[in-house]
Amino acid sequence: MMYLFLLVxxxxxxxxxxxxxxxxxxxxxxxxxxxTLLFCTFLCLIAFYAIDAAERLPMQHATALYEVGTxxxxxxxxxxxxxxVLDAGRLLRIVPASFLQDSWRGTLFVALLIGxxxxxxxxxxxxxxRQALALTTGKELxxxxxxxxxxxxxxxxxxxxxxxARWVDMVNAERPDAILIAGDIIDVSVRPLxxxxxxxxxxxLTAPVYACLGNHEYYATEPRAEQFYADAGIRLLRDEFVYxxxxxxxxxxxDRTNLRRKPLxxxxxxxxxxxxxxxxxHQPYNLEQAENCDVxxxxxxxxxxxxxxxxxxxxxxxxECAFGMHQRGSxxxxxxxxxxxxxxxxxxxxxxxxxxxxxxx
Numbered sequence: 001m002m003y004l005f006l007l008v009x010x011x012x013x014x015x016x017x018x019x020x021x022x023x024x025x026x027x028x029x030x031x032x033x034x035x036t037l038l039f040c041t042f043l044c045l046i047a048f049y050a051i052d053a054a055e056r057l058p059m060q061h062a063t064a065l066y067e068v069g070t071x072x073x074x075x076x077x078x079x080x081x082x083x084x085v086l087d088a089g090r091l092l093r094i095v096p097a098s099f100l101q102d103s104w105r106g107t108l109f110v111a112l113l114i115g116x117x118x119x120x121x122x123x124x125x126x127x128x129x130r131q132a133l134a135l136t137t138g139k140e141l142x143x144x145x146x147x148x149x150x151x152x153x154x155x156x157x158x159x160x161x162x163x164x165a166r167w168v169d170m171v172n173a174e175r176p177d178a179i180l181i182a183g184d185i186i187d188v189s190v191r192p193l194x195x196x197x198x199x200x201x202x203x204x205l206t207a208p209v210y211a212c213l214g215n216h217e218y219y220a221t222e223p224r225a226e227q228f229y230a231d232a233g234i235r236l237l238r239d240e241f242v243y244x245x246x247x248x249x250x251x252x253x254x255d256r257t258n259l260r261r262k263p264l265x266x267x268x269x270x271x272x273x274x275x276x277x278x279x280x281x282h283q284p285y286n287l288e289q290a291e292n293c294d295v296x297x298x299x300x301x302x303x304x305x306x307x308x309x310x311x312x313x314x315x316x317x318x319x320e321c322a323f324g325m326h327q328r329g330s331x332x333x334x335x336x337x338x339x340x341x342x343x344x345x346x347x348x349x350x351x352x353x354x355x356x357x358x359x360x361x
Contacts, residue, residue, distance in 0.1 A: 009073065012080045013042055019083045023110065025102045042076060045069025054157070054189035066157040066188075070343030074308060078117060082110055121308065121346030128170065128339060129353040133325075135297055135332065137359060139276050141247045144360035148176040148207075151282070151301025152338025154216065156187030159340050161196040167339060167354075168204050174356050176207045178244055181234070182301045183214025183255060183282030187342065190224045202232035209234045210242065212252035214282040214302065216342075237280065239267050248359075249275040251295070255282050268293045276359060284335045287320050291328040298333045299355075305337035309349025323350075 017035045024031040044065045047053065053062040086106075089095030099106045148171050155164055171179060186193065193199070202209065211234050217225035229236045237252020239262040244250055249271055254261035264279075271277060277296045284300035305323040306312030315322040319335070326333040339354045341347070 009042065009076065012076055013039060016076060016079045016083060019100065020079075022101050023103055023106045025104050025107065038072075041068050041072035043069075045073055054191060059157075059192065059195060063157045063192075067344070070158075071346075072344075074344045074346055075114065075118065077308070078114060079110075082113060117348065118346055121348045125341060125345045125347040125352055127352075128167070129351045130170075131336075131353045131355045133334060133355055133357040135357055135359045136361065137276050137296060138361070139247070139274065139296070141276065141360060142245070144358055145177045145245075145248060146174065147178050147180060147278075147357045147359065148174050149180045149182070149299050149334070149336070149355040149357060150339045151182035151299070151336050152184040152214070152304060152340050152342075153181070154184055154187040154338070154340035154342050155198060156189055156192045156220075158343070158345060159187070160192065161198045161201060164198055164201045165204075168201050170354065172204070172206050176356075178248075178250075179205055179207050179209045180250065180278065180280055180299060181209065181211035182280045182299050182336070183212050184216045184301060184338070184340075185211065185214070185234075186217055186220045186225050186228065187340075188216065188219055190220050190228050193228060199228060199232040202234060205233075208244070210237055210244075210250050210252065210280070211235070212237055212280040212282055213255045213258075215255050215257045218255065218257045241267065241271055243272075243275065247275055249277045251277060251279045253279070253281040256285060264289045264293050268295075284319055284321060284333070287326070287328055287333060290333070291331040295331050297357075298331065300333070300335045301338050303335060303337070304342065305350040307337075307341060307343075307350055308346055312350055 017039060020038065021031045021035050024034065048062070048065040048069055053065050086095055086100060090097055090100060153159065211229065213222070226236060235242065237250065238254045241249055241251040251267060251271065253264065273294050279290050279295045279298040281298060281300050283302045290298040303315045303319060303322045306315040321333055321335050323335055323337050326335065334355060336355055337350050337353055339352050341352060
């Protein structure tokens with residue numbers, strides 16, 4: 001399976017680099033040099049994991065490998081799509097063959113198109129969407145509650161402390177009663193968060209913070225992730241629940257990466273069902289479990305809604321709900337595309353968001 005995972009992008013690289021070599025109106029040696037350099041950007045991601053750069057290299061070198069490698073992977077996808085469309089156009093005699101060989105026109109067209117797409121994708125990622133959510137209930141509440149919900153911060157080598165500080169300011173401006181995070185606070189390593197003192201930013205949050213683990217906390221070594229949560233003042237819920245005030249119950253599941261996590265029905269045995277129950281479960285699988293356990297609202301992340309189109313089409317088919325609101329019986333769900341991102345900082349056809357939920361009668 002691992003070999004197949006590597007084979008697909010390698011074949012994609014060969015296809016894209018062959019087209020780039022042909023389309024560039026430059027001497028052969030110079031075109032070959034450019035193609036070699038482009039291939040090296042893709043190898044950066046393999047090198048990052050192969051040499052354990054997250055722990056072994058100086059921060060600036062590990063960051064460069066990660067950002068260049070993950071960005072190159074997404075750019076490769078779009079270059080492959082562009083050349084596939086151009087090849088189809090050539091076969092249909094819509095695009096002249098000369099446009100794809102030794103062509104300044106072809107080179108400028110591809111460069112400007114790709115540059116424009118990824119400039120938009122980066123700006124769109126930086127613009128965080130505020131998703132308002134009204135949750136009504138027949139259960140007794142002393143007053144309406146305002147909850148900020150987030151997932152998939154992916155803090156680490158690309159989302160650094162300065163970016164986290166901006167998010168903290170956005171959340172504090174909402175004046176929430178509580179802040180809930182559905183996992184993947186950490187990306188691939190706790191090290192960047194420790195070296196930058198990111199825990200101090202979380203401690204600036206003006207409301208209590210509750211969170212569950214995501215799969216990336218396991219990739220980042222779960223005990224170190226758990227310690228970071230404690231240092232950051234985040235109440236970690238691992239197959240347990242906590243009452244907030246007299247009317248709200250927050251249930252947090254361990255991530256399904258842990259094959260020994262408790263079944264939801266076992267966690268819910270001692271929960272007071274008269275309270276409004278919010279379930280945090282990072283990965284939105286088996287949604288019927290929350291319905292069967294009388295959960296009022298489940299909040300999940302993990303999917304990123306594919307992060308970039310057309311991968312969003314794939315996630316839509318993999319999950320019962322890959323993004324947005326959903327309902328089963330009396331249980332409501334929201335699967336967020338996440339405020340942060342894995343890898344290259346591009347959102348194309350999806351969005352980075354945080355959710356502001358008001359719970360009332």
